[in-house]
Amino acid sequence: MGKQSQRPVGEESVSEVVMGLRESFASGKTRSYEWREAQLKGIIRMIDEKEENIMEALQADLSKPKLESFIHEISLAKSSCGLALKELKRWMKPEKVSSMLTAFPSSAEIVPEPLGVVLVISAWNYPFLLSIDPVIGAIAAGNAVVLKPSEIAPSTSALFSTILPDYVDSSCIRVIEGSIPETTALLAQKFDKILYTGNAKVGRIVMSAAAKHLTPVVLELGGKCPVVVDSDVDLKVTSKRIVVGKWGSNNGQACVAPDYIITTKSFAPKLADALKVSIENFYGENPLQSEDISRVVNSNHFARLSSLLDDEKVSEKIIHGGQKDKKLLKIAPTLLLDIPDDSLIMQEEIFGPLLPIITVDNVEECFDVINSKPKPLAAYLFSRNKKFEEKFVKTVSAGGILINDTTMHFANPNLPFGGVGESGVGAYHGKFSFDSFSHKKAVLHRSFGGEVSARYPPYTPQKQKFLRALLTGDIIGLILALFGWPRS
Numbered sequence: 093m094g095k096q097s098q099r100p101v102g103e104e105s106v107s108e109v110v111m112g113l114r115e116s117f118a119s120g121k122t123r124s125y126e127w128r129e130a131q132l133k134g135i136i137r138m139i140d141e142k143e144e145n146i147m148e149a150l151q152a153d154l155s156k157p158k159l160e161s162f163i164h165e166i167s168l169a170k171s172s173c174g175l176a177l178k179e180l181k182r183w184m185k186p187e188k189v190s191s192m193l194t195a196f197p198s199s200a201e202i203v204p205e206p207l208g209v210v211l212v213i214s215a216w217n218y219p220f221l222l223s224i225d226p227v228i229g230a231i232a233a234g235n236a237v238v239l240k241p242s243e244i245a246p247s248t249s250a251l252f253s254t255i256l257p258d259y260v261d262s263s264c265i266r267v268i269e270g271s272i273p274e275t276t277a278l279l280a281q282k283f284d285k286i287l288y289t290g291n292a293k294v295g296r297i298v299m300s301a302a303a304k305h306l307t308p309v310v311l312e313l314g315g316k317c318p319v320v321v322d323s324d325v326d327l328k329v330t331s332k333r334i335v336v337g338k339w340g341s342n343n344g345q346a347c348v349a350p351d352y353i354i355t356t357k358s359f360a361p362k363l364a365d366a367l368k369v370s371i372e373n374f375y376g377e378n379p380l381q382s383e384d385i386s387r388v389v390n391s392n393h394f395a396r397l398s399s400l401l402d403d404e405k406v407s408e409k410i411i412h413g414g415q416k417d418k419k420l421l422k423i424a425p426t427l428l429l430d431i432p433d434d435s436l437i438m439q440e441e442i443f444g445p446l447l448p449i450i451t452v453d454n455v456e457e458c459f460d461v462i463n464s465k466p467k468p469l470a471a472y473l474f475s476r477n478k479k480f481e482e483k484f485v486k487t488v489s490a491g492g493i494l495i496n497d498t499t500m501h502f503a504n505p506n507l508p509f510g511g512v513g514e515s516g517v518g519a520y521h522g523k524f525s526f527d528s529f530s531h532k533k534a535v536l537h538r539s540f541g542g543e544v545s546a547r548y549p550p551y552t553p554q555k556q557k558f559l560r561a562l563l564t565g566d567i568i569g570l571i572l573a574l575f576g577w578p579r580s
Contacts, residue, residue, distance in 0.1 A: 106277040109266055113209045113236040116264045122234045123206060125184060127261070131231045132177045134259035135224065139170045142255055146220055152247035153219060154342065155387040155421075164341070165221040168503060172225050175505050175522055176232040183232065183526045191536070194562060198538045204530040206234030208284030213275065213298065215289040215312075216389055217345045217443075219245035222312075223252060226287045227265070229525025235285075236264040240278055242290075243271040244389060283307050285529060289347075291441075292514055299517075310518030310528055313511050314347035314441050315468035319498065320458045320484065322475035323359040330474045330496075331366035334447075335374060337472075337498025339425045343386040344445045345393075348470040348492075348499050351442050352431075354458040357451040364427060364449060368412050371425045379424045380417045387421040388444060394421050397444040401426070405435040413445075456480070459487050466514035467491075472498050491515050 121127055139146070146166055150156040156165075176183075186201040210230050214223035223241050230237045239256075241249035253267045268274055279286075279301035288298045289312040302309045319334055334350055341349045355363055375382040388394045398416060401407060406428060413426035423445050431438055431448040438448065450461060455475075462471065471490035475481055481495055491511040494501045501507055510519025520528045546555040546562075554576060561569030572579060 106268065106274065107281060109238065109268065110209060110278075110281045110283075113238065113264060113266065117206075117208055117236040121261075122231075122236055122264050125181065127264075128180060128184075128232055128234055129177065131260045131265065132173050132180070132228065135228060135231075136170060136173050136177075138255060138259040139166060139173070142251075145251060145255070146248075149245075149247040149251045150220060153216070153245040154345075154389055156342065157384050157386065160340065160342070160384075160386070161220075165218055169221050169224045169228070172505065172522070172525075173228050176228055176526070179523065180232055183523060184234075186535070195536065195538060195542075197542045198536055200534075200536050203533040203535050204233070204526070205533050207529055207531055209236045209238070210285040210287070210529060211238045211240065211278060211281075211283045213240045213278075213286065213288040213290070214242050215347075216242035216244035217342050217347070219248035222289050223248070226289075226310075226520060226525065229520055230287075230529045231260075231265070232526050233529035235529055237266070238278065238283075239265070239267045240275060241267065241269065243269070285309070287518075287520070287528070288312065295516075308518075310510070310520060311516045312347070312509075312520075313469065313514065313516040314443070315466055315511070315515040316351040316438075316441055317348060317468045317470040317472065317490075318458070318462050319350040319353045319472040320455065320462075320474070321353060321355040321359070321363055322455050322473075322477060322480065323356055324476045325474045325496075327362060327366045328370075331363070331370040333474075333497050335367060335370040335425070338447055339371070339375065339385055339445055341499055343388070343423075344447070345386065345389060345443055346499070347443075348502055349443075350447060350472060350498055351468070352438070352448045352450055354450045354452060354455075354461055356455050357453060360429065360449055360451045364411055364429065367427055367447075371412065371427075375425060379413070380415055380420065380422045385422075385425075385445075388423060389421075391418075391421065393444070394418065394423070397423055397442075397446065400437045400442065400444075400446060403436055405432050406437055409448075411449075456483075459483075462488055467512045469511045469515040470494065470499070470501070489513070491519075 143166055147158050147161045150161045186203045189200045189202060191198045191200045212226045219242055223239055227237050227239055241252050243249060249269050253269050256267055282305040285308050286298060286302050287310040288295060292313045295311045295313050299309055338344050338350045375385055379385060409428045409431050411427050411429045413424040415424040426446045428448045430451055467489045469491040471488045471493050473484045473495050485493055489512055492501045502509060505522030508519035508524040509521040510516050518528060546558045558573035561573050
């Protein structure tokens, strides 16, 4: 659609790119329904026509299984775009709200307007979905967009740079590839909003840079997502849902993947055995050779995860898995039992195929364990006990909570996806994406009628009585003030 007019970013500075986007936004072209619709249709066409290319890029970056790529990235992106197209007119429509007696006659409405030029800094673990999904929301809201894909997923980053300009208006939507220097240059520019997906360390850098321009941010971070398992569960279903949520989600390299399990000492052996059975059923006796599991993204992350396993406090706690293949960058699904809380694996987000099981005497002790750590992006509970479920929802502060399953809430466009505290700021998905990239402008309409003399000086005693009665809702006092009658 706009590739002919787009020079490689190396031939123009980041500031020139942003300036060009500001000029395009100022022209008003991104505000129309027709422009937004055309871009969204272009993205759906891109997904349809380039599905195989997308899968190949994900395979190159993460050895991501094709079905997982389709379910967790391609289909969700297409669904997000389809929803935006279906609902866009309704989302764009001003929302009528009630006015107030003191402004009678009048009407009031909330008008969504685009923020301007926004920046999306994506992550490497779901490099297609986490890049295009926020861009879809930004476009639907009528913004010009810079997309900075993650350099840690270079094939997907290059794919965006190559194919996206063929399907969208590149005078308003740009891709900038690169690493720290390019990201630093982008953060030096003034944007009207920044959405960053990644870790808390970089999130602080993004937020600090944004603060210099008073730029609002959405930070999609992570944290240690707990899974609490009660002893009354369907053990077979529970184990399957935990295993697929952990190792079927990019081999644990997902911000909402289960990070550790909490269960009772008496129930832990049964749960561990069931998990082992599910792991073997899903990934075979030699999971390092399984084609249904992703690899660790690169050698740096492989070394980080290996060091967590090699910790002397941890290495003897492995009850299943632990095999590693440095050449293939694969670590087998690994279960660990009763890891010390002061071990490194319990102090940082694991973001990989290791799953500790923490035991307590009583399952309700889970609240002390969870609340002793920073607020997670997700928290999971498996239980048949409705009172315990209610207490869990009320007591645990997390970005999202899912009962009797894992990760599925991420795919529901009617739920906001975002963190709280250390796990993030703001939310998106579905209408929440549109709202996140919009300003809700308050508009009050009045005619030249409905003049009330008491509004204007000089404020005589009678006017003061009238205004006091009007503003306090004193109907009797209002009638008395209108007729000039004193209170008896």
